[in-house]
Amino acid sequence: MPYSEICYLTAKELAHLIRNKDISAREAVEAHLAQIELVNPLVNAIVTLTPEQALDAADAADATLGRGDYIGPLHGLPIAHKDLVITKGIRTTYGSPLFKDYIPDQDALIVTRLRQAGAITIGKTNTPEFGAGSQTYNEVFGETLNPYDVTKTCGGSSGGAAVALACRMQPIADGSDTGGSLRNPANFCNVVGFRPSPGRVPVWPSQTGWAPTSVQGPMARTVDDAALMLSVIAGPDPRIPISITEQGGVFADSLDRDFSGTRIAWSRDLGGLPVDPRVTKVFDSQRSVFESMGCQLDNTEPDFSDADRIFKIWRGWGQELGKRDMLEAHRDQMKDTLIWDIEQGIGLTGPEIGWAEVKRMELFQKMHAFMERYEFLICPVSQVPPFDVEQRYVTEINGVKMETFIDWMKSCYFITVTGHPSISVPGGFTADGLPVGIQIVGRYRDDLGVLQLAHAFEQATQTWKRMPGPQVLSE
Numbered sequence: 001m002p003y004s005e006i007c008y009l010t011a012k013e014l015a016h017l018i019r020n021k022d023i024s025a026r027e028a029v030e031a032h033l034a035q036i037e038l039v040n041p042l043v044n045a046i047v048t049l050t051p052e053q054a055l056d057a058a059d060a061a062d063a064t065l066g067r068g069d070y071i072g073p074l075h076g077l078p079i080a081h082k083d084l085v086i087t088k089g090i091r092t093t094y095g096s097p098l099f100k101d102y103i104p105d106q107d108a109l110i111v112t113r114l115r116q117a118g119a120i121t122i123g124k125t126n127t128p129e130f131g132a133g134s135q136t137y138n139e140v141f142g143e144t145l146n147p148y149d150v151t152k153t154c155g156g157s158s159g160g161a162a163v164a165l166a167c168r169m170q171p172i173a174d175g176s177d178t179g180g181s182l183r184n185p186a187n188f189c190n191v192v193g194f195r196p197s198p199g200r201v202p203v204w205p206s207q208t209g210w211a212p213t214s215v216q217g218p219m220a221r222t223v224d225d226a227a228l229m230l231s232v233i234a235g236p237d238p239r240i241p242i243s244i245t246e247q248g249g250v251f252a253d254s255l256d257r258d259f260s261g262t263r264i265a266w267s268r269d270l271g272g273l274p275v276d277p278r279v280t281k282v283f284d285s286q287r288s289v290f291e292s293m294g295c296q297l298d299n300t301e302p303d304f305s306d307a308d309r310i311f312k313i314w315r316g317w318g319q320e321l322g323k324r325d326m327l328e329a330h331r332d333q334m335k336d337t338l339i340w341d342i343e344q345g346i347g348l349t350g351p352e353i354g355w356a357e358v359k360r361m362e363l364f365q366k367m368h369a370f371m372e373r374y375e376f377l378i379c380p381v382s383q384v385p386p387f388d389v390e391q392r393y394v395t396e397i398n399g400v401k402m403e404t405f406i407d408w409m410k411s412c413y414f415i416t417v418t419g420h421p422s423i424s425v426p427g428g429f430t431a432d433g434l435p436v437g438i439q440i441v442g443r444y445r446d447d448l449g450v451l452q453l454a455h456a457f458e459q460a461t462q463t464w465k466r467m468p469g470p471q472v473l474s475e
Contacts, residue, residue, distance in 0.1 A: 003031035006278035011171035011225035013075055018065075018076040025061040025076030029120055032078045036122075036169045041471050042150065045081050045163035047141040048091050048124040054078060057120045067309050073232055073252065075118030079411050080170050082161055082333035084131050085102040085126040085216075086205075087111055092123065095129040097333050107205035110174055110216050110233050117232035121263040124172070125160030130323065131176065132338045134184045134382075134409050135392055136160060139335075143389050146188060147468035148435055154308070154384035155185035162189035172229045173219040176203075178315060180382070180412025182217050183424035189439030190466060192226045192454070193219045194423045195416070197445045201233050202240035207322060211238045212419050213314050221464055223455040227251045230447070250448060255455035260294030262453075267301035267372040273410050276384045282428040282436040283380050284373055289460050290378070296370060302370040303376065306359045307414040312404075313348060313356035314417075320345025337393070337405045360417060367418040368444065376453055377441040380411050381424045385434045411439070421447045425454040433469070 006014065017023040033051050040046050086092050086104040088111075093099045107115070115121065119160035126136050126144045136159025137143040144150040144159045147166050154163045158175030162185035165173050175182045177195045184191025198212030208214075218229035234248030249392065266282060269275045274415065277282075290297060319341045322340060327342045371377070384394055394408035402408050415422045420441050432443045438457065442450035458464060467473055 002194070003034050006031035007035045007168040009270055010222050011173070011220060012228055014171055015073060015228070019070065021065065025058040025065070025120065026055060028076050029058040029078050029122065032122065032128060032170060035167070039169060039473060040166045043145045043147050043167060044142060045125055045144050045160040045167065046123050046169060047083060047126045047160065048089055050121060050123050054120050054122040061118065061120065072117035073228060074114060074172070077119050077171055078112060078122045079119045079172055079174070080123040080125045080161070080164055081111055081160055082173075082175055083127045084157070084176060085111060085174060087121065087124065090124065092124065093140050095127045095131070095140055097139050098330055100140050101120060105188050106390055109237060113233045114174065119172070125156045125158070125164055127160060129335050129338055131157035131178070131181060132341055133157065133393060133405055134180055136185070137389075137392070143336060145389060146386050147472040148190065148433060149386065150471065151389060152434065153188065153389045153391075154323065154376060155188035155382070155386065157181040157185075157221060158193065159185045162186050162191050162193065163220060165189070165191045165221055166468055171220070171227055174216060174233070175219045176214060176216045177416070178214040179311065179406055180310070180409045181415055182219060183381050183411060183412050183422065183437070183439060185345065186219055186424040188386045188435060190426045190435035190464065191219060191221050192223055192423065192425055192464070193217070194226050194230065194451070195421060196234065196447050197244065197421045198419055199240065199242035199244045200447055201230070202237035202243040204237060204239050206240065208318065210242055211314075211318065212242060213318060213416060213451060223423070223451055223458050224255060227255055227451050244445065251451065255452045257452040257456065258294070260458055262295045262376070263374050264295045264297050265300045265370070265377045266297040267377060267379040270379055270411055270414055271301050273383055274400040275380055275411070278430045279380050279383065279436055282430060283438065286427050286438055286461070289457060290366050293456055293460065298374070301379070304363070304414045307363060307417045308410060310356045310360050310363065311417050312411045313352055314335050314360075316341065316345030317348055317353060318345070320348070340405070346362065354376055363417060364419060367420065371420070371443045375443060375449065379439050379441070381437040381439040383408055383411050384428050385436060410414070410420065415439070420444055421450045423450050423454045425458055426461070428463055431467070
């Protein structure tokens with residue numbers, strides 16, 4: 001099979017062909033390395049590349065298969081890890097000049113699980129400095145560009161991962177999400193980004209093993225591929241107290257399901273958030289798809305009172321916990337929005353954190369009662385379509401000024417606060433060809449249900465098949 005065709009296979013298709021020895025792992029890796037060489041200079045998605053190491057691993061994978069052994073469901077699939085995820089012996093910069101030459105001496109748990117399932121590391125993907133903000137740029141590697149319009153941002157913070165997927169430079173990708181970092185870039189790049197339930201994918205190493213705010217999860221071009229990846233990265237780990245005991249194998253089964261009669265809450269703005277009319281137009285156009293699947297849709301949403309302040313307190317506390325000493329020592333080498341983030345945490349008081357915890361529990365109970373009536377909530381992923389890459393963050397939507405550099409992501413981080421699983425699945429395009437995703441939120445820990453509904457929607461629309469334009473990628 002020509003290299004150009006290998007890169008256009010889904011992860012499931014590629015894994016099947018490798019297992020059946022129709023394609024070797026070396027061919028798969030070589031094909032994706034060739035695609036990276038061709039396309040990456042145009043978009044700057046993969047920032048550290050390890051070709052020799054990857055080819056050696058591919059040869060080892062082929063030798064293993066030749067002996068009749070099979071490593072796992074991802075046998076031979078190439079993957080580049082987000083540059084916030086530590087990788088043993090491979091540079092991990094966090095997008096910061098402070099770590100531009102840092103080489104960890106251990107792998108993150110998610111990397112270990114991917115390799116144990118047969119995935120082959122080919123490099124690292126770009127991210128904003130320490131993942132702060134949904135716009136992928138930093139002083140180490142520069143900006144990652146949106147492949148559907150290279151004058152626009154790809155979102156973030158898993159922006160490099162989303163672009164590498166959209167440009168067929170890798171079949172699967174890992175990412176992380178606090179306020180939308182799996183969902184927003186997927187939404188901006190016409191791929192899938194799944195924020196699993198906290199604890200579904202244990203995060204190790206971690207300073208905050210009890211905290212549910214930040215998670216790691218899968219990104220892919222299809223929901224099926226995201227589920228395949230989740231099946232190997234999910235599962236308990238005794239070092240993380242909130243890890244869910246259910247094994248990941250449940251996500252390897254078929255996602256097919258009949259949704260006739262399923263009650264869904266349909267919210268265009270989560271109770272009054274400003275949403276760009278270009279996003280709303282695409283969002284509204286997909287309502288009929290869910291109705292054609294037999295779903296019963298009501299225009300409603302939970303009460304998200306206090307969600308904004310809750311999120312900012314927990315986000316700020318997390319930044320202060322991990323970066324206060326760094327700020328004190330290297331303030332002049334950190335971007336202004338990251339400094340603001342950390343200082344917000346430094347200024348918190350005990351009563352404020354206590355208030356946030358009480359209110360978070362109240363919001364969870366309101367969400368629980370709401371989701372007893374509705375199995376799913378569907379809403380926009382981001383409140384705006386991809387914007388100019390030179391603009392560091394959105395300052396105004398529909399005439400409403402954004403108070404901080406993250407306010408334009410409320411449609412994502414309101415969901416974060418509830419602790420419920422959510423996904424961004426390709427939903428359509430604006431009139432000028434910019435991707436817009438649909439956000440599906442499920443009941444507490446019903447990760448499988450979210451994947452099933454997203455899969456059904458994806459099968460009905462096939463929007464994921466629309467690739468970037470010829471300035472980046474030829475179909």
